[in-house]
Amino acid sequence: MPEDVNLEIFNADPITEDVSDAAPQAETGAAPKKYAPLDAAAESQAHLSAEMKSIGEAYAKALKDGAPAETQPRLDYAPYRSSVLRHPTKDLHHADPETIELYSPAFGHMDVHALESDLTIQHNGEPVGERILVSGRVLDGDGRPVAGQLVEIWQANSAGRYIHKRDQHPAPLDPNFTGVGRCITGADGSYSFTTIKPGAYPWKNHLNAWRPAHIHFSLFGQEFTQRIVTQMYFPGDQLFPLDPIYQSIVDQDARDRLVATYDHDLTKPEWAIGYRWDIVLTGSKRTWTENEAFGTAGDESE
Amino acid sequence: MNRQTNSRMSNPTKLTPTPGQTVGPFYGYALPYEKDRELLAPGSPGSIRLQGTVYDGAGHPIPDAILEIWQPDSEGNVVHRTGSLVRDGYTFTGFGRSAVGKTGVYTFTTVNPGPTEPGAAAFISVAVFARGLMNRLFTRVYLPENEEALAADPLLSSLDAERRGTLIARRDADGGLTWDIRLQGEGETVFLDFEGAAAGGAAQ
Numbered sequence: 001m002p003e004d005v006n007l008e009i010f011n012a013d014p015i016t017e018d019v020s021d022a023a024p025q026a027e028t029g030a031a032p033k034k035y036a037p038l039d040a041a042a043e044s045q046a047h048l049s050a051e052m053k054s055i056g057e058a059y060a061k062a063l064k065d066g067a068p069a070e071t072q073p074r075l076d077y078a079p080y081r082s083s084v085l086r087h088p089t090k091d092l093h094h095a096d097p098e099t100i101e102l103y104s105p106a107f108g109h110m111d112v113h114a115l116e117s118d119l120t121i122q123h124n125g126e127p128v129g130e131r132i133l134v135s136g137r138v139l140d141g142d143g144r145p146v147a148g149q150l151v152e153i154w155q156a157n158s159a160g161r162y163i164h165k166r167d168q169h170p171a172p173l174d175p176n177f178t179g180v181g182r183c184i185t186g187a188d189g190s191y192s193f194t195t196i197k198p199g200a201y202p203w204k205n206h207l208n209a210w211r212p213a214h215i216h217f218s219l220f221g222q223e224f225t226q227r228i229v230t231q232m233y234f235p236g237d238q239l240f241p242l243d244p245i246y247q248s249i250v251d252q253d254a255r256d257r258l259v260a261t262y263d264h265d266l267t268k269p270e271w272a273i274g275y276r277w278d279i280v281l282t283g284s285k286r287t288w289t290e291n292e293a294f295g296t297a298g299d300e301s302e
Numbered sequence: 303m304n305r306q307t308n309s310r311m312s313n314p315t316k317l318t319p320t321p322g323q324t325v326g327p328f329y330g331y332a333l334p335y336e337k338d339r340e341l342l343a344p345g346s347p348g349s350i351r352l353q354g355t356v357y358d359g360a361g362h363p364i365p366d367a368i369l370e371i372w373q374p375d376s377e378g379n380v381v382h383r384t385g386s387l388v389r390d391g392y393t394f395t396g397f398g399r400s401a402v403g404k405t406g407v408y409t410f411t412t413v414n415p416g417p418t419e420p421g422a423a424a425f426i427s428v429a430v431f432a433r434g435l436m437n438r439l440f441t442r443v444y445l446p447e448n449e450e451a452l453a454a455d456p457l458l459s460s461l462d463a464e465r466r467g468t469l470i471a472r473r474d475a476d477g478g479l480t481w482d483i484r485l486q487g488e489g490e491t492v493f494l495d496f497e498g499a500a501a502g503g504a505a506q
Contacts, residue, residue, distance in 0.1 A: 072321050073436040080324070082434030085359035086485050092439075092495035093465075095457045099418035100374050101427050101440075101496070105397035108384035141317050150387075154332030162328040180332045216326060218333065224372045225496040227429050229438055231323040248436050249321045257320050280317045282497055 043206040045242060051079045052247045059250040071254045079244035081205055101224050102286040107150035109184060117183040119153075119195040127177035129158025129196035131272040134232070134260065137189040140221055141283030145189025152218040153193060155179045160199030160213075169201050194272065200239060212239035212246060219279060226281035233259045234275065322437035327366055329431070330401060334368075337389040339400035341371075341412040348376060351478035352410040352443070352471070356402055356432070359486030363406025367432035369483075370399045371410055371443075378416030378424070414445055414479075423451040423458065425469075430483060430493075439493040443481045444470045457494075465492050 055077070063069065075087040120127055134153075138146040156162045156179060159171035163178055181193050198213045214231040221227065233246065240246055240255075249255045257280075266274025325333075342349050356367040373396050374380050381396040400408040415424045425444040444452060452458055458466050468491045471481040483491050 071318050073323060075436050077436055080434065080436065083324075083436055084434075085362075086364065086432060086434040087436065088439070088490055088493050089359075089486055090465075090490055090492075093457075093461070093492050094498060095442075095494040095496060097496050098422070098425075098456075100372060100380055100396075100415075100425075103380045103382070105372055105386055105395060106382050106384045107386060110384050111387035139317060141319055143317055152332065154329065156328075162331075164328045164331055167328060178331070216323075216329070216332070224427050224429070225440065227370070227438065227440075228320065228322045229325050229431055230320060231326075245324060245326075245436075248323075254318075254321050257318070258323070279320045282319045283316070285496065 045206060045208050048079050048206045048209075048244060049242060052241075052244060055079070056247070056250060063251075069253065070249075070251050073248040074250060077244065077248035079205075080248055081244075083248075097223065097225050097285050104149070104220050104222050104224050104226070106148075107184060107220065108148065112150065112182045112184050114183075117181055117191075117193050119155075119177065119179060119181045119193065121194075122178055123176040125176040127157065127174050127196050129174075129177075129199075131194070132197045133192065133194055133266055133268065133272050133274045134215065134277060135190065135192040135263075135266055135274065136260075136277040136279060138185050138191060138219060138221075138279045138281065139189055140226065140281050144284070145185070145187070146219075146221050146226075146281060147185055147187045147189055149185050149220045149222070150218075151183050151185060151191045153181045153195075153215050155195065155215040156198040156201050156213075158196050158199050160201035162201070167201075171199070171201070197234070197273075200237075205244060209244075210239050210242070212237040212243050217279065219281065221281040223284060223286055225285060228279075228281060230279075231258060232277050235259055235262055324433060324436050325368065325431035325438075327433040329368060333399060334401050335387055335399070339398050339408070339410045340389060341373075341396065341398045341410060342394055343391055344411045348413050349411050350414060351474075351476070352412055352426070352481065353478065354408060354480055354482040355406045356408065356430070356483045357406065357485065361487065363402075364432055364485070365402060365404050365406055367406070367408075367430065367435070367483075368399065368401040369408045369431070370397070370429040371412065371426050372397050372429075373412065373415040373426040374418050374424075376413040376416050378418045378422075380418065417448075417451065421451055421454070423448060423455040428483075430485075432485070435485065439485075440496065441483070441491055441493050442469055443479070445479070446470050446473050461492060464489075468492050 077083050140146055157174040157177045161169050161171040161173055183191050185191050200210050200213050202210050212233055214233050216231050218229045260275040260277035263274045263276040266276055356364045358364050375394055383393055383395050385393050386395040386397040398410050400410055402408045415426055417424045423444055425442040428441045428443055430439040471479040474480055
């Protein structure tokens with residue numbers, strides 16, 4: 001709820017979308033390092049687009065030659081300049097999930113108030129912008145509904161401005177819009193938010209870099225291994241081909257899974273435009289018929 | 303329900319998972335919440351501090367990362383209680399979230415996790431999110447004490463000594479744990495893939 005937004009936490013967060021990663025170092029006392037911050041502003045969209053195109057073409061060729069489709073973003077995707085020093089260079093190490101990882105934190109209605117799913121009623125007045133409903137279901141990889149789990153969202157306002165002190169985009173803040181919502185999924189895995197359609201916003205990855213309009217989603221499954229944070233986009237956005245974050249998913253079918261569909265049945269007359277977006281988490285790794293994990297719990301026999 | 307004739311024999315997944323995306327720079331007013339990093343009240347009996355720094359490939363602290371931990375209680379029980387978002391001060395839920403500060407440091411107040419099976423190595427499950435990190439990363443932080451259990455741990459024993467060390471916390475003089483995360487480069491933390499090689503998402 002907006003009045004509950006903890007400004008102390010929020011203001012303590014030295015977050016910036018400026019890609020000059022070295023900037024905060026002055027405050028850390030760390031020894032200066034050799035790498036030069038990327039001067040992103042000097043790079044043109046054409047330069048970035050050519051880079052993304054070449055990665056896309058290499059992927060298309062690999063696919064043609066029989067490589068498996070990539071269903072997740074690349075961790076190493078240089079066109080998103082901030083990822084250059086922030087991706088592991090070693091392959092992820094395969095692990096079989098163990099007991100704790102086969103369960104998920106439990107959230108419930110004591111954690112989330114029902115009204116938190118409506119981002120348009122958090123202040124005294126109505127926020128400016130196009131009122132929308134975003135609804136869908138959270139399923140696991142086996143098609144089972146993820147019931148009673150936490151969904152968190154955050155987004156820019158209709159002018160493309162985040163209520164964050166480090167967002168320097170000179171677009172207006174909306175005193176009636178915070179842009180944060182939560183809900184607990186229903187028995188059928190369903191969720192629904194009432195909000196305002198976010199605007200595109202500029203970031204400084206390169207010159208004239210604009211993010212397509214999106215809503216950030218944070219999701220828990222029934223197992224911690226199913227945890228994801230992602231972004232939902234709106235259909236037909238002209239910024240898709242230009243955006244390194246969206247394009248970090250090199251497979252078109254996979255990218256399409258992040259785009260909501262307009263749903264006229266969801267649209268409410270004289271009220272709001274409806275978008276539907278279903279989310280699929282990874283498959284369950286737990287044997288659901290037996291809770292063998294609990295049998296020995298609490299036995300510290302070592 | 304449908305698509306039962308999936309050809310990927312080793313992977314029973316029938317629907318393709320939705321891709322992840324970076325948490326971005328502006329989660330700071332959305333994901334943190336009051337007492338998010340206090341799995342129990344600081345100073346309460348049995349409480350310890352788990353802390354560390356998140357570094358990038360140049361060895362610089364990352365000021366815009368956020369971590370989540372999920373762990374059993376001190377007896378090794380997996381907790382199924384709600385209330386992580388509205389801490390009542392005495393219910394241990396096993397879940398916590400900590401955004402790093404300006405110097406890349408995260409902090410949790412928690413308990414030493416117990417082994418979930420007799421003789422198993424005790425660890426805390428960790429998810430890492432950051433601006434510039436395209437997808438969340440999973441890892442584990444193990445307690446340093448039980449050498450025998452650590453030696454027998456299936457994950458740790460599949461790693462060489464240097465990499466193995468990145469998953470084991472250091473015990474501080476005050477009983478707390480220190481464990482740093484290096485996203486890249488020398489001493490790069492071991493990050494985990496639970497899906498198998500065919501599921502994608504591995505570093506290229």
